[in-house]
Amino acid sequence: MLRFVSGRLIESLIVLLALSFIIYWLMGLMPGDPIDIMIASDPNLTAADAQRLKALYGLDQPIFERYLNWIGSALEGNFGYSRLHTRPVMEVVGARLPNTVLLLGLSLVLALAIAVPVGIYAALKPYSQLDYIINLTCFAGISVPPFWLALLLIILFAVTLGWLPAGGMGHVVAGSSGAFGARLEHLILPTATLTLLTVGGFTRFMRASMLQTLRQDFIRTARAKGVSLSRMVAAHALRNALLPLVTVVALSFGAMFSGALITETMFSWLGMGKMIYDSILGNDYNLALVGLMFATGLTLLGNFLADVAYVWLDPRITFVSLEQRR
Amino acid sequence: MRMRLSSAAFAALLAVLLTGPTAHAAELKDELVIGISQFPGNFNPNIDSMLAKSYILAMARRPFTVYDKDWRLICMLCTELPDLERGTARIEPTAEGKKGIALTYTIRPDAVWGDGTPITTDDVLFTWQAGREPTTGISNLELYDRITSIDQHDDKTFTMHVNKFTCDYAGINDFEVLPAHVDRANFAEPAEYKNRSAYETDTTNPGLWFGPYRVTQVVFGSHVVLEPNPTWWGKKPQFKRVVVKAIENTAALTANLLSGDIDYIAGELGLLLDQALAFEKRHGDKFDFSYKSGLIYEHIDLNLDNPILADRRVRRALVHAIDRGAISQQLFEGHQPVAHGQTNPLDRVYFKDTPSYAFDPARAAQLLDEAGWDTLKDGIRYNDRGEPLQLELMTTAGNKTRELVQQVLQADWRKVGVDVRIRNEPARVYFGQTLRERKFRAMGMYAWISSPENIPRTTLHSTMIPTADNGWSGQNFPAFRNDELDTVLDDMETECDASKNQALWNRMQEIYATELPVLPLYFRANPYILPKWLKGVEPTGHQYPTALWIEDWHTVN
Numbered sequence: 091m092l093r094f095v096s097g098r099l100i101e102s103l104i105v106l107l108a109l110s111f112i113i114y115w116l117m118g119l120m121p122g123d124p125i126d127i128m129i130a131s132d133p134n135l136t137a138a139d140a141q142r143l144k145a146l147y148g149l150d151q152p153i154f155e156r157y158l159n160w161i162g163s164a165l166e167g168n169f170g171y172s173r174l175h176t177r178p179v180m181e182v183v184g185a186r187l188p189n190t191v192l193l194l195g196l197s198l199v200l201a202l203a204i205a206v207p208v209g210i211y212a213a214l215k216p217y218s219q220l221d222y223i224i225n226l227t228c229f230a231g232i233s234v235p236p237f238w239l240a241l242l243l244i245i246l247f248a249v250t251l252g253w254l255p256a257g258g259m260g261h262v263v264a265g266s267s268g269a270f271g272a273r274l275e276h277l278i279l280p281t282a283t284l285t286l287l288t289v290g291g292f293t294r295f296m297r298a299s300m301l302q303t304l305r306q307d308f309i310r311t312a313r314a315k316g317v318s319l320s321r322m323v324a325a326h327a328l329r330n331a332l333l334p335l336v337t338v339v340a341l342s343f344g345a346m347f348s349g350a351l352i353t354e355t356m357f358s359w360l361g362m363g364k365m366i367y368d369s370i371l372g373n374d375y376n377l378a379l380v381g382l383m384f385a386t387g388l389t390l391l392g393n394f395l396a397d398v399a400y401v402w403l404d405p406r407i408t409f410v411s412l413e414q415r416r
Numbered sequence: 417m418r419m420r421l422s423s424a425a426f427a428a429l430l431a432v433l434l435t436g437p438t439a440h441a442a443e444l445k446d447e448l449v450i451g452i453s454q455f456p457g458n459f460n461p462n463i464d465s466m467l468a469k470s471y472i473l474a475m476a477r478r479p480f481t482v483y484d485k486d487w488r489l490i491c492m493l494c495t496e497l498p499d500l501e502r503g504t505a506r507i508e509p510t511a512e513g514k515k516g517i518a519l520t521y522t523i524r525p526d527a528v529w530g531d532g533t534p535i536t537t538d539d540v541l542f543t544w545q546a547g548r549e550p551t552t553g554i555s556n557l558e559l560y561d562r563i564t565s566i567d568q569h570d571d572k573t574f575t576m577h578v579n580k581f582t583c584d585y586a587g588i589n590d591f592e593v594l595p596a597h598v599d600r601a602n603f604a605e606p607a608e609y610k611n612r613s614a615y616e617t618d619t620t621n622p623g624l625w626f627g628p629y630r631v632t633q634v635v636f637g638s639h640v641v642l643e644p645n646p647t648w649w650g651k652k653p654q655f656k657r658v659v660v661k662a663i664e665n666t667a668a669l670t671a672n673l674l675s676g677d678i679d680y681i682a683g684e685l686g687l688l689l690d691q692a693l694a695f696e697k698r699h700g701d702k703f704d705f706s707y708k709s710g711l712i713y714e715h716i717d718l719n720l721d722n723p724i725l726a727d728r729r730v731r732r733a734l735v736h737a738i739d740r741g742a743i744s745q746q747l748f749e750g751h752q753p754v755a756h757g758q759t760n761p762l763d764r765v766y767f768k769d770t771p772s773y774a775f776d777p778a779r780a781a782q783l784l785d786e787a788g789w790d791t792l793k794d795g796i797r798y799n800d801r802g803e804p805l806q807l808e809l810m811t812t813a814g815n816k817t818r819e820l821v822q823q824v825l826q827a828d829w830r831k832v833g834v835d836v837r838i839r840n841e842p843a844r845v846y847f848g849q850t851l852r853e854r855k856f857r858a859m860g861m862y863a864w865i866s867s868p869e870n871i872p873r874t875t876l877h878s879t880m881i882p883t884a885d886n887g888w889s890g891q892n893f894p895a896f897r898n899d900e901l902d903t904v905l906d907d908m909e910t911e912c913d914a915s916k917n918q919a920l921w922n923r924m925q926e927i928y929a930t931e932l933p934v935l936p937l938y939f940r941a942n943p944y945i946l947p948k949w950l951k952g953v954e955p956t957g958h959q960y961p962t963a964l965w966i967e968d969w970h971t972v973n
Contacts, residue, residue, distance in 0.1 A: 093566055120844070121844070121845045121848055121849040123848065126848040126849065126852055126888075128846075130622070132720075139557050139558065140887065140889060142550050143553070143559065145554055146550075146551060146607070153765075171611050174456070174457045175457060176457060176460075176463075176610060176616045177611075177616065177636070182636070185636065185703050186637075195895075237665070237667075240668075241667050241668070241826060242672065244668065244671040244672075245671060245674075248671060248672075248675035248677065249671055249674040249675045252675065252676070255675070255677050256671050256672040256674075256675040256677045257663060257666065257668055257671075257672055257677065258638060258639065258661060258672075258677065259635065259638050263709045304478070321891070355664055355665050355666050355668075356667075357668070358661070358662065358663045358668065360583060360636075360638050362638075364664075365637070371844065386742035391639060
């Protein structure tokens with residue numbers, strides 16, 4: 091296992107390093123920088139002002155030189171200041187990361203908690219009326235645009251019913267007794283949005299996987315031996331059926347991040363998605379890079395956990411076999 | 417108050433279904449929650465100018481001078497404006513032998529920072545010192561560079577020596593005084609000042625603020641909380657707490673307003689006019705709406721290096737061919753008046769006899785015929801060399817209002833035989849490169865925002881044409897060259913005799929309307945959506961926000 095973990099770690103570091111350069115390079119290719127835009131909108135800015143500001147923010151240096159400076163400092167643990175937030179990058183990311191992890195984590199757990207039993211149920215009663223309803227609902231969840239769903243939930247629960255806040259994080263004084271409750275209250279709608287967006291796909295995979303597993307010979311044998319339906323599902327079919335879902339969940343980390351961007355924007359939830367988007371558009375290299383590194387890191391972690399889950403779910407798979415396959 | 421989840425869901429659902437949308441209590445409120453669509457990147461008033469910051473800071477600090485809602489220059493932090501006749505402004509030679517000016521200001525005697533420290537000339541000196549340091553990151557360095565020295569007469573009175581005399585000498589609107597007693601230590605390393613300033617590291621320090629309110633909580637990216645400043649010397653503000661929430665998505669912004677999570681959408685940074693009009697149609701009975709058109713001038717820059725547009729007859733034909741009145745009425749319900757030039761009719765210096773161009777397709781066709789575009793094939797005009805009258809119109813992709821106007825214009829021009837192709841770009845590319853480096857082939861639509869009586873030197877003077885040689889500085893994107901206008905613009909800055917100065921303004925507007933380097937479209941309006949219980953918010957129509965007069969905002973039952 092140690093060999094597998096260390097291999098994975100080295101692999102992740104290489105991916106992160108390569109990605110950092112690609113991101114930096116791509117951002118450098120974007121036309122115009124914030125100072126150019128400032129010049130276009132402020133008639134009082136002179137060419138000298140523009141040159142001075144570009145030099146101040148390091149925007150006048152060649153892209154490779156800027157990248158080397160950044161990576162050099164980053165390796166020493168100095169990730170610099172965010173140009174857009176005028177704060178140390180780690181402070182900005184540190185404030186945002188837990189919010190996104192909370193939002194994504196909660197949505198993922200909820201989506202799985204719904205998708206697995208519903209998917210199993212649909213597989214056990216294939217082509218029944220309920221199966222059709224489940225499938226239809228799943229397609230609706232998969233097809234609905236995130237911003238529209240978010241808006242719909244806001245209108246229903248915040249505007250019409252008035253049960254929940256329409257967005258934000260709760261502006262009570264931090265640390266006060268109402269802070270936790272307010273945060274929780276503000277978390278409900280964004281979590282529901284992300285959950286509804288992902289649960290359809292997961293349910294469909296779970297149903298298909300379970301359906302396939304239930305057609306296996308060993309299931310028929312178990313049924314022939316008189317094993318009850320519930321025991322057959324729980325003890326024999328579920329583990330096998332979960333394997334494809336694990337892969338899908340691991341791969342959906344990146345997609346959930348992009349879904350979080352829209353959800354965070356709609357609900358003014360202060361997370362990483364919106365921060366990364368703004369920092370890329372605003373040429374805030376330091377922040378964009380660190381943000382994307384964290385996002386990539388989370389995706390890599392998700393994949394790593396998926397591999398661990400394979401070993402746990404399927405006794406035929408070992409860390410050695412995973413290592414050989416890699 | 418709104419019902420929350422803790423109540424029985426079924427009972428609430430039943431109640432809501434029976435009673436309809438949540439009604440807002442009409443009782444006098446202690447808290448005002450304002451929704452804006454942007455969060456400021458920083459809080460130092462001198463670093464990176466952005467509207468969201470100006471809006472929030474207007475509640476917590478005051479400029480020396482500013483234009484009021486009637487577009488008159490007034491003192492806010494000073495006692496009176498310097499004046500040549502009273503001797504508080506004095507023309508003097510600069511070290512280079514040019515014409516400079518010495519301006520004497522007195523800080524209000526009762527002006528104190530939020531921690532009780534008086535605002536003094538020491539703060540003024542520190543601001544100047546920080547402002548003229550190139551590595552500080554202050555965007556408008558020119559303002560501070562023009563001040564060659566400052567004499568401190570006492571704690572409250574100082575004289576500023578400026579190396580260029582202009583008639584609008586009295587206004588130092590952008591001179592944002594900084595607290596020396598708080599921030600001087602952070603300026604020890606000027607290059608680090610933008611990051612170490614107490615405005616960023618200790619934003620809730622009362623010593624940073626001196627407005628009716630002071631900042632008491634900042635949740636970066638989400639909201640700013642302001643509470644009354646006990647040391648404020650003016651009229652006491654009514655609200656015990658003002659929360660400014662940033663909600664970038666405008667659909668979410670309106671949903672927040674309807675749900676009662678915010679009380680008011682600021683016109684300065686809220687909805688676009690068409691969004692507000694649509695919202696008013698559905699919820700007009702629940703809110704008050706105020707539309708104030710002002711100094712946001714929507715127009716089309718013409719690239720005069722394009723041989724087709726170099727002909728003045730074509731430029732005039734283009735403006736005769738478009739029905740700007742119909743655009744204003746149909747798309748904006750008349751809230752955005754047609755512009756006939758870059759000077760707003762509300763501006764004191766506006767020339768009412770400025771030539772204007774009525775919607776007259778027949779005249780447009782005649783002008784195009786005269787310009788040699790007289791052969792019509794498949795509805796498109798051609799010249800005698802067989803070249804089609806084809807022009808490209810660009811604007812910011814994703815700006816729905818502009819894209820809609822663009823389509824109307826395209827259809828209007830098509831009716832007189834002009835083939836207009838639309839090519840839009842994201843704002844970043846369009847403003848950052850295409851306009852700035854004059855890469856638009858024919859026409860570029862966008863807006864300028866300015867202050868009252870703003871001399872359009874940077875947009876019209878021939879020395880302000882962006883080129884590779886001058887580092888693409890200047891905003892004369894059409895590349896308009898007119899010797900007479902150059903002289904007029906130069907003279908406007910230094911001719912202070914009221915009637916002579918007005919004559920120059922008149923001439924400038926005449927040349928602009930006659931030569932048409934730009935097609936004027938309309939003056940944009942900012943929509944303010946206010947709760948019916950909030951009164952006293954008076955839109956200014958210029959770049960200085962309503963929040964500068966927040967102490968006048970009050971509730972009615």
